[in-house]
Amino acid sequence: MAVLVACIAVVLLNIYAIVLVRLRSAVYGVPLYRPMLLNIGLSFVPVLVSLVAVAGLLGLPALLSLTALRPRAAAVAVWVYVVVGAIVWVLLFPNSIYLITELNFSHRRDGDPVPLWYDIVQTLTLTLSGIANAVLSLAVVQTAFLVLVEPNAIGAVPASSWALAAVIIVLGAVGVYLGRYLRFNSWDVRHPVSLLRKLRAHLRQRGKALEAGGFVLTHAVLIALIYVPTYLLGFGALAA
Template sequence: MSVLLLGILAVVLLNVYAIVLILLRSRVYGVGLYRPMLLNIALSFLPVLLAIVLGVGLLLLAPVFGRLAQLVASGGVILVWSYLVVATLVWLVFFPNSVYLITELNFSHRGEDTPVPLWYDIVQTLALTLSGIANAVLSLAVVQTMFIVLVDLPGAAIPSSSWVAAGAIIVLGAIGVYLGRYLRLNSWDVRHPASLLWKLTTHLRQPGKALEAFGFVLTHALLIALLYVPLFVLGWSAVRAGAL
C-alpha cells in the first residue's frame, strides 16, 4: 500500500474510532448522546475533503486551462492561480476546525454526577483530539505538497518557501482556534469581517487578554508544528524514495 493511501486510511480509521466511542458512551452508560462532538468531527474532517477536492479539481481543470492558454496569452496561468487562490482560501477558513478539537480536552461534556467512568472519557476525548490533529496534518500535507509541485520544482530537499507557507497556515489555524473557543466565532463568520474585527479588538482590549491570546496561539502553533514537521518530512522522504 502506498504511503499516501496508508496515511489517509489511518486518519479515516481514527475519525471512525472517535465516532464509535462517542456513540458507545451513550449506549453503554445510558447517558445522552453528546451531539456537539459528532458535529465537531464532521467539521474537523471537512478540511481533508476540501484539500483532496482542491487537488482533484486542479487535475481535472488543467486541460481546460491549457486550451484557454492557447487562445489567450497567459490565460491558463491566470486561471490556474485564480482557482488556487480561491480554493486555498476556502480551505484555510475551515482548517482551524481540525485543530480546534484540542480544546475538547477540557472535558466540558462531563458532569459531576455522570455514570461514565473517567478512564472511558479520557480515551474517548483523546481519540477525538487526535483525530482532529490527524485531519489537520493530512490536509496541510496535501496543500503543502501541491505548493511544492506548483511553485518549486520538487527535489530531494523540501523548499524553504513551502515551510514558510505551512508555518503561516499553522499560526493562522491557532488564531482560528482561539477565536472559536474564546469569542465563539465560527468559520462562516468571515462573511462579516467588520463584525469579526470589532469583536476581536473589543476582546483584546480587556486587561490581560492580549497576552493570553499570544500565549494560546504560540503554544498551540508550536504543538502542531512539532507534530507536523517530522511527519511531513518522513512522508516526503518515503514519496521521494518511490513508496508512492
C-alpha cells in the same frame, strides 16, 4: 504505499472517534453529545477540501484546453482557482486543530455514570483525529505548493514551503482561539467589521492579549512539532 496507509489511518481514527462518542450514549445511557459529532465532521472537512481542490487542479488544465481560452487566460483561470481554493481551505483549517480544546472535558456533567477512563480515551481519540486531519490536509496543500511553485525540488523540502506551512499553522491556532473564546465560526468572515470589533473589544480586556498570545504560541508549537517530522517522513517516502 506508506502515504496511503497514513491516509487510511487518519480515516479510521475519525471513525473510531465517532464510534466512541455514540457508544458513550448507548452503553451508559447518557444523552448523545451531538456537538462532538459535529466537530468531528467539521474537522474532516479541510481534508476533503484539500483533496478535492488538488484533484480539480490536476484536471483543470485539461478542461481549459477544451475551451477557446488563450494560454494566458487559461493560466489566470488556474491561479484564480488556486487562490479561491486556498482561501476557503485556510478558513476551514482551524476546525481540525479545534478538537484539541475538547480536552477540557466540557461534555462531562456531575453525576455522569460514564467512567473517567472512558472519557479520557474518547476525548484523546477525538483530539488525535483532529490533529491527524490537520496534518494530512496541510501536507496535501504543502505538497501542492511544491508542485506549483517549487517543481524542481529534489532531496530536501524548500524553505518557502516551510514558511507557508508555518503561516498556516499560526493562522490555524489563531482561528482556534477565536472559535473557543469568542465563539466565531469560519463563516463569520462574511462579517469582517463585526468580527474585528468584537476581537478588539476582547483583546482590550486586562490580560486577554497576553492570554491570546500564549494560546496561539503553545498550540502552534505543538502542531509544528507533530507536523514537521511527519511531513519529512512522508516527503521521503514519496521521493524514494
